[in-house]
Amino acid sequence: MKALLIGEYREGKLLESSYELFGFAQQLGAETALLLVGSDSQLPAFGGTLYLADANQCGEYNPDLHKQLVLDAVQKENPDYVVFLHSSYGWDLAPRVAAKLKVAQVSEAIGLTDGGFEVGCCNAKMRRTVKPTTAKAVITIQAGAFPGLQPGGTPQVQKITASVESNVSFSGYEPAEAKDVDLTRAEVIVTAGRGVGKKENVPVIAALAKALGGELGASRPVVDAGWVEHSHQVGTTGQTVSPKLYIACGVSGAIQHLAGMKKSDFIVAINKDKDAPIGEVADVLVVADVLQFVPALTAKM
Amino acid sequence: MLIVVCIKQVPDTTQVQIDPVTNTLVREGIPFIVNPYDTHALEEALRLKDQFGYRVAALSMGPPNAEATLKKALALGVDRAILLSDRVFGGADTLATSNVLAAAIRKLHDEFDRVGLVLCGKQTIDGDTAQVGPGIASRLNFRQLTLVDRIVNLDPVGRKIRVSRKLEGRHEIVETPLPAMLTVVRELNRPRYPKVPMRLAAAEAIVEVWNNQVLKLDEQSIGLKGSPTWVSKIFSPERAKGEILGDGYGDPEGTAQLLVGRLLSQDLLAL
Numbered sequence: 233m234k235a236l237l238i239g240e241y242r243e244g245k246l247l248e249s250s251y252e253l254f255g256f257a258q259q260l261g262a263e264t265a266l267l268l269v270g271s272d273s274q275l276p277a278f279g280g281t282l283y284l285a286d287a288n289q290c291g292e293y294n295p296d297l298h299k300q301l302v303l304d305a306v307q308k309e310n311p312d313y314v315v316f317l318h319s320s321y322g323w324d325l326a327p328r329v330a331a332k333l334k335v336a337q338v339s340e341a342i343g344l345t346d347g348g349f350e351v352g353c354c355n356a357k358m359r360r361t362v363k364p365t366t367a368k369a370v371i372t373i374q375a376g377a378f379p380g381l382q383p384g385g386t387p388q389v390q391k392i393t394a395s396v397e398s399n400v401s402f403s404g405y406e407p408a409e410a411k412d413v414d415l416t417r418a419e420v421i422v423t424a425g426r427g428v429g430k431k432e433n434v435p436v437i438a439a440l441a442k443a444l445g446g447e448l449g450a451s452r453p454v455v456d457a458g459w460v461e462h463s464h465q466v467g468t469t470g471q472t473v474s475p476k477l478y479i480a481c482g483v484s485g486a487i488q489h490l491a492g493m494k495k496s497d498f499i500v501a502i503n504k505d506k507d508a509p510i511g512e513v514a515d516v517l518v519v520a521d522v523l524q525f526v527p528a529l530t531a532k533m
Numbered sequence: 534m535l536i537v538v539c540i541k542q543v544p545d546t547t548q549v550q551i552d553p554v555t556n557t558l559v560r561e562g563i564p565f566i567v568n569p570y571d572t573h574a575l576e577e578a579l580r581l582k583d584q585f586g587y588r589v590a591a592l593s594m595g596p597p598n599a600e601a602t603l604k605k606a607l608a609l610g611v612d613r614a615i616l617l618s619d620r621v622f623g624g625a626d627t628l629a630t631s632n633v634l635a636a637a638i639r640k641l642h643d644e645f646d647r648v649g650l651v652l653c654g655k656q657t658i659d660g661d662t663a664q665v666g667p668g669i670a671s672r673l674n675f676r677q678l679t680l681v682d683r684i685v686n687l688d689p690v691g692r693k694i695r696v697s698r699k700l701e702g703r704h705e706i707v708e709t710p711l712p713a714m715l716t717v718v719r720e721l722n723r724p725r726y727p728k729v730p731m732r733l734a735a736a737e738a739i740v741e742v743w744n745n746q747v748l749k750l751d752e753q754s755i756g757l758k759g760s761p762t763w764v765s766k767i768f769s770p771e772r773a774k775g776e777i778l779g780d781g782y783g784d785p786e787g788t789a790q791l792l793v794g795r796l797l798s799q800d801l802l803a804l
Contacts, residue, residue, distance in 0.1 A: 242701075293705070295677065320700040324679045327664050331671030336628070336761035339662040348765050354546045354659055361766040399676050399709055406697065406704040420801075444802070456569070456719060477801045498799055500792065501775060511775045516795060518788055520781025528789040533802075 235262035236311040238302060240321055241270035241287055250276065251380035253315055256373050258381055259344050262313065267305045269298060272389065279385020281309070283392045290393070291402060293321060299328045300394040306333065311368065318372040326372050336364035342377040342487065352487040375468060376491045413447055413463050415471045420446025420479075423466055423493075424454050427482020427503060427522050431459040437481050440526050443533035449473070449493075451483045467492035482522040485510030502526065534689070534711075535646035536578045537638050538591045538611070539669070540571040542602040543659040567602050570654025574717050576724040577684065578652050579610055585689055588612045588646055594622060594633050600740045608727035608735035613645075619744035624757035627660070631668030633755055636748045638673060649692070651714040655680055663716070670714035678713055682720040 235257045239250035246268070257264045266276070267283040269290050275282065283305045290297050302325070306314060314329060316322030318340045330337035343350035348361040349371060415421055422441035424434050434454075441448045450460035452467055466473055467489040478496035483489060485501075485508055493499070494513040501514035502522055511517045518525060545566045550559045567575075578589045591606035593599050594617040603614035617633050625633070642648040651673070653666035663679075670677035683697040685706060695708040699718050727735070745755065752758060778795065779788030796802050 320680055320698070323663055324667070324677070327667035328671065328677065330664075331668060336626075337662075337664055338762060339664060346765060351661070353661055353767070354544070354549050358549075359768055359770055360764045361768075362762050363765050364762050366761045400678070401708050403695075403706045403708060405700075406706060408702050408704065462720075477796070498796075498801055499775070500796075502781070506777060507769075509770050512770060514775030516792065517775040517777050518779065518781040518792060519777055520785055520788065525781050525785045525789065528785045529792060532789055532793050 233262045234311040235313040254381040255378035282387035296398040330370040335366040337370040418447040421449040423449035425451040425483030426453040534649040542599040572724045574652035626760035627664035629759035635672035649711045666716040676709040676713040
């Protein structure tokens with residue numbers, strides 16, 4: 233079995249998460265080849281074939297051109313799986329490749345079970361095992377779901393290029409809006425989830441954060457509802473955090489949220505539902521009414 | 534020019550519960566909603582209609598009761614609402630779904646009005662695959678722009694669109710000729726609410742239903758037969774492995790004290 237892994241560079245640097253592709257391939261038991269659009273100044277420690285295109289020529293992202301690079305490598309390697317990270321890059325490129333190859337795609341795999349790929353559904357309340365039935369398949373893997381693995385060695389570099397007329401012209405990057413809080417540096421984060429009920433209850437959670445000298449975090453539904461500013465959002469569409477103490481209040485634990493906080497050192501979940509997915513990553517679970525319990529806790533600080 | 538918006542009726546996943554005995558999804562009584570991301574796609578189409586006078590058609594593939602979803606689109610002001618519904622469409626994965634939606638868009642293009650834009654939500658909240666929009670783009674050979682958080686400019690004369698795509702920690706500004714398929718994120722806009730007269734009119738308005746007699750797709754390319762992925766198992770994640778502390782309902786005070794003790798023992802207070 234063989235997997236063609238599509239790593240990622242950003243602003244000239246190999247993304248650390250690219251090593252998670254190797255962790256995935258190891259669990260799959262697949263031989264690997266790697267494709268990167270980057271530069272030879274920073275090559276990964278990997279002893280296999282590395283298809284390397286120059287980001288200066290091919291652009292950090294140019295959909296039609298990058299698609300062609302992947303398709304060329306697929307033709308040479310004839311892999312069973314083409315594996316991307318479920319980043320904005322993989323998000324956009326993987327379905328293009330799958331459509332061109334006329335093969336199945338599995339999005340955001342988080343595990344391998346029963347000869348299939350485990351993915352989340354219904355806001356992480358459920359999981360499902362998906363099996364591709366085509367000879368090849370395109371897979372994207374969720375950030376943080378598989379351990380980073382440095383295979384070691386020196387790659388056999390094959391320089392590649394493609395000339396494709398692109399229909400999408402790139403005119404530049406703009407920085408994301410300035411964040412008024414930097415949760416990535418916080419040592420304590422107390423997060424409000426949908427279980428807080430309404431906007432007027434958010435100060436109850438903020439008070440605990442303040443009492444602990446920490447920052448207020450928020451889950452996506454809470455931000456989407458306009459209860460808390462987006463800059464406080466934890467999760468794959470917000471900030472990825474790893475504080476010493478993380479207290480999730482009324483957060484059920486969508487996969488995207490768990491991916492953004494599960495590396496915290498100590499996790500406390502306060503939730504009315506003892507079976508909520510947040511319990512999977514929590515060190516301690518308090519089954520309680522958030523609005524009753526949190527003020528009681530704050531009062532003891 | 535016609536703008537097509539693809540919308541899906543999904544279970545409100547915030548209200549989905551798991552049956553503790555059978556460990557399966559409880560489907561009874563779960564309300565259906567319009568996939569939240571699709572509401573932003575719909576809003577953007579309506580804004581372009583307000584600004585440029587384009588026509589807007591809403592498409593949805595689903596069972597007959599998905600008509601309710603399209604009624605909502607009519608109440609907001611779309612010109613046509615078409616439900617793609619047929620037993621042979623059932624059991625479709627993302628690829629078979631995009632075959633049906635693409636065929637319907639092509640039919641609208643050929644028989645109604647030239648399609649310049651297709652708008653979709655960035656993903657659905659039940660399936661989470663983010664594949665259907667790109668699948669439609671590939672099948673129609675439309676330009677694909679995913680994760681759009683702003684339409685910077687739409688040039689109706691030069692037939693070009695310039696958008697901002699929301700990437701990790703930055704935005705990418707790109708431009709492409711029409712026709713294009715956009716998948717959109719929530720930051721794009723704030724959806725409007727239907728006005729009462731529109732809502733009343735929508736109750737009378739007709740949702741067209743197209744089955745496969747209309748679309749005439751090869752049955753090998755649709756439904757279960759046209760789906761190259763199959764779901765072997767649906768299950769609930771393993772039960773909470775965190776230790777349950779005290780009795781948070783019966784004795785919040787005592788449990789709070791237990792938690793403080795635990796945090797102190799872990800050296801987690803006064804950080």
